[in-house]
Amino acid sequence: MTHHGPAIILIGAQLGENIGKAVRAMYNFGLTDLRLVAPRDGWPNEAAYPSAAGADFILDKAQVFNTAAEAIADLQFIYATTARKRGMIKKIVTPEHCADLMRCAINNGQKGGILFGAERSGLVNDDISLCDAIVTVPLNPDFSSLNLAQAVILLSYEWYKSGDATTKEYVEMQDAVPASSQDMQRLIEHMESELTDAGYFRHEKRIPTLQRNIRNIFKRTNLTKEEVTTMRGIIKTLATGGGEGWKAEKAAKD
Amino acid sequence: MTHHGPAIILIGAQLGENIGKAVRAMYNFGLTDLRLVAPRDGWPNEAAYPSAAGADFILDKAQVFNTAAEAIADLQFIYATTARKRGMIKKIVTPEHCADLMRCAINNGQKGGILFGAERSGLVNDDISLCDAIVTVPLNPDFSSLNLAQAVILLSYEWYKSGDATTKEYVEMQDAVPASSQDMQRLIEHMESELTDAGYFRHEKRIPTLQRNIRNIFKRTNLTKEEVTTMRGIIKTLATGGGEGWKAEKAAKD
Structure with missing residues (x-):
């Protein structure tokens, strides 16, 4: 990727520890442009380093501004994170959609960022009105106490995902x-042959159904060639030692 | 929703504080079934409460087990979270796909859970072999230091999203x-009329292009009826006071 991700802009952050946590979350998902607007305890702040878990260079090169307007001056798109309704006529997007929109803009050569408010108070409406849209994390309506670092990690995660090509299942x-179909067919034939010898297929009418069930069970295992060999060894063992035991037990019961 | 979400199963968790953080993350996304396997500092653990941010009832009703096998005994599907490659032939899924698969199983009446290993060491291979699949969070390969609470929040978030019907943009x-198309048309006609009076459309050949540009700009604003009225007031003000000033300034320059 030649393009940079969005800036993470923390407005009035109170605790250095939380700034560090936010930075750790950012770098986990490849974001490095941290901008601080009027951090409560000034900057630089040693308290930010331990929780950054090694992503110190982001703290070292963080830019500090007095106002949100200055922090976003060079940016072309801005999203504001907030959970509360603001009574403003403003587009509201999910984090996933926000990531797609940002990815699209950045792929077109634009620069942008995401605003996060202070721990207790969040963003003020004046700062939100500077933004293209509001991004709101869907949350349990009975318990929506997302903290700053959690909000940053979820937005950063969605950003990373929007450019990640990991296969969803492999x-x-x-x-x-x-194993090939032939390997599987031979395994199943081997088992059916042993089962026939052991008297398992007693009810003629049920045989086709039983055979289909067995094939379905084995097909779901997605065996490797080596595992087919393992399974054949298991069947052989059961059919001689264990298998004899089962027949003896059954004979005793009948 | 009538179905419950997956259990969150923490194996060998070390710090009560981290268990609390995990619970806060769970409940933010509607999960309430916490299972602890051999927590290092025993259970109950007062250290878990402050970081649970009020989701105490989940801590109160947490179940405690000695082994992973006991903790998952009643469950029908299990995912194991791990970032490291394990040299096992096992399906690996993304968190988003994991959520879809879990949602599908739970909608079919099944019960399941997600295993998380201890803070430092993660899950052992024996526990992973009990699971249906591995779930791995996509991370910056240069910095993949996701902690326990972060892993829980991302999996819980994806779970919640998989059942959330929030429109991606509204x-x-x-x-x-x-505003209706007619409202917009009248606004644009008003502006063009004032611009014509003020001598803005000087180059005959460029007029159609200018008009299209103006219509495109205004269409992008998605004005409300009230905002159309605001804009017409602005145009009127500029055309009389500000507009006269602009003409005077221009005349002075020419």
């Missing part, structure tokens, strides 16, 4: 090779 | 009514 095959 | 209209 299997690490290591050096293993998936 | 506008809170309050009591306002969007």
Whole structure:
């Protein structure tokens, strides 16, 4: 990727520890442009470093401004994070959609950022009116106490995801090779043959259903070639030692 | 929703504070079934309460087990969170896909959970082998230091999103009514009329392009009926006071 992600702009952040946590969240998802507007305890603030978990360079190069307007002066799109309704006629987007819109703008060469308010009070309406849209994290309406670092991590995560090509589901095959249909067919035939010898298929009418069930069970396992060998060893063991035991037990019961 | 979400199962969690943070994250996204396997400092643990931010009832009703196998005994699907490759042939899913799969299973009446390992060490391979799949958060490969509470919040967030019907983009209209095409047309005609009087359309050939540009600018604003009135007041003011001033200034320059 040649384009940079959005700036994270913290307005009136109170605790250095929370700034550090926000930075850790940012860098986990590849964001490095931190802008601080009037941080309560001044800047630099040593209290921010321990919770940044090593992402110190982001704290070192953070820019500090007096007002939100100055902090966003060079940016072309701005989102404001807030949970409360503001009585403003303003677009409200989900974090996921926000990420898609930002990705699109940044891919077009634009620069932008996301505003986060102070821990207790959040953003003021004047700052929100500077923004293109409000982004609101969907939350349990009975318990919506998202803190600053949590808000930053969720927005940063969605940003990262919007550019991430990880397959949603895959299997690490290591050096293993998936079994072929023939491998599976031979395994199932081996088992059915042993089961037939052991008297498992007693009710003629149920045999086709039982065979389909067995094939379905085995097909769901997605065995490797090596695992087919393991399974054949297991069947062989059961059919001789364990299998004999089962027959003896059954004979005793009948 | 009548169905419950997945259980959050913390194995060998070290700090009560982190258990509390995990619970806060859970309840933000509607999850309430906490299961603890061999928590380092025993249970109950007063240190968990302050960081739970009020979601105490989840801590109060947490179940405690000696082993992962006991904690998941009643569950039908289990995901294991881990970032490290494990050399196991096991399905790996993204958090978003995990949420979809869990939602699907739970909608089918199943019960399940997500395993999280201890802060420093993560999950052991024996516990992972009890799971249906591994879920891995996509992270900046240069800085992938996700802590326990962060992992819980991201998985819980995706769970909540998978059942959340929030429109990805909408506008809170309050009591306002969007302007009609006719309202907009009259606004633009008003402005063009004032601009014509003020001598703005000097180059005959450029007039159609200018008019289209003006219409595009105004269309992008998505004005309400009230805002149309505001804009017409602005145009009228500029055309008399400000407009006269502009003409005088221009005359002085020419």
